[in-house]
Amino acid sequence: MTTAQKVTAFIENSGEWKEEMISLRKLFNSTELAEDLKWGVPIYTINNKNVVGMVGFKNHLGIWFHQGVFLKDPKHILVNAQKGKTKALRQVRIEKGDTIDEETILAYTLEAIENCKAGKEVKSEIKKIITPSLLKKALKEDAEFNATFKRLTPGKQREYAEYITTAKQEKTKLKRIEKIVPMVKNGLGLNDKYKNG
Template sequence: MKKVSSVEEYIEVNSHFSDALTLLRDLINSTQLDESLKWSAPVYSLNGKNVVGLGAFKQHFGIWFFNGVFLKDEQQLLVNAQEKTKALRQMRFESIEDIDKAAVLAYVKEAIENQKLGKELKPERKGKTVIIPKELSTVLKVNSELNTSFKALTPGKQREYCEYIESAKREATKQTRLDKITPMILKGVGLHDKYKNC
């Protein structure tokens, strides 16, 4: 997909569906949603929360409902685009004639109401246990300061460090990684913290 800098450009690039996308855009813009461009596609949000988005492909185009799982879908217009998506639902069309304006607007308004009610599917937090590799475990047993600092880290940060050591195939690499992370653990920072603040 070509990177675009505006919703107008997105519609222009998808010229085979430009009239239909313009129609859907006008319907959505008649509501209180704010229009923006995210992931090189039009996205419409309420108070910073994504509600719907427009998407165009070779054979079809449609509206993404970010928390579409909560829509009643009485007209059976929604599809789950991928097996792994839990909340996302899509309303697909193949031509402008397929668009029932009243139905589209009703679904968008219901999605807005659901967002106002705070209905959203939170990603599942997998309560993985932290498995400490033997190399790190050995050092923690002899270095009480490091052990205290490691225990003070969040489970997620502990897991990142453990996986970092465990993923090294050679013993020498494990040792090098251990030497690298020791001062970081003592400072109480996570392995990837410097990237998270960018």
């Protein structure tokens, strides 16, 4: 299945936001952006850099500008979904019954493209992985577990380390380690089952 077919299938199954997504897709595809599917949702890129994406939620349709922090936002429509956490991403929220102002969305998209070409980007911080002692012990005791864990991306390693750390009791930590060993040996991340595409 091609990327275009995957995006079409995604939109066809997007329920109440289908019509809005069809309009937005047409708008994004009228620019020089390339259409892709990442994290199971349509993302539009230039030079392999994420520029804008869209996804429907229960109460709103989100249009994400990946480096939206650099947009001028003359209409004051951009929101930071997680203040204090999200540094670069900004979104426009379309609620049921709202009309999408395609002229404004296109203008923001074109500005986002120019910003991307100009190299405007908030670099994500690389967080140090703090491996809990029980996980270190399990890794030391099982060579295959250790080798496959080291081959995981830093993000996946961090997810596993945090999963073990967040358990309050030692027996829960041990149960969690027991649960993740086969996942790690299969090269899976903790949250891979929630990530499509």
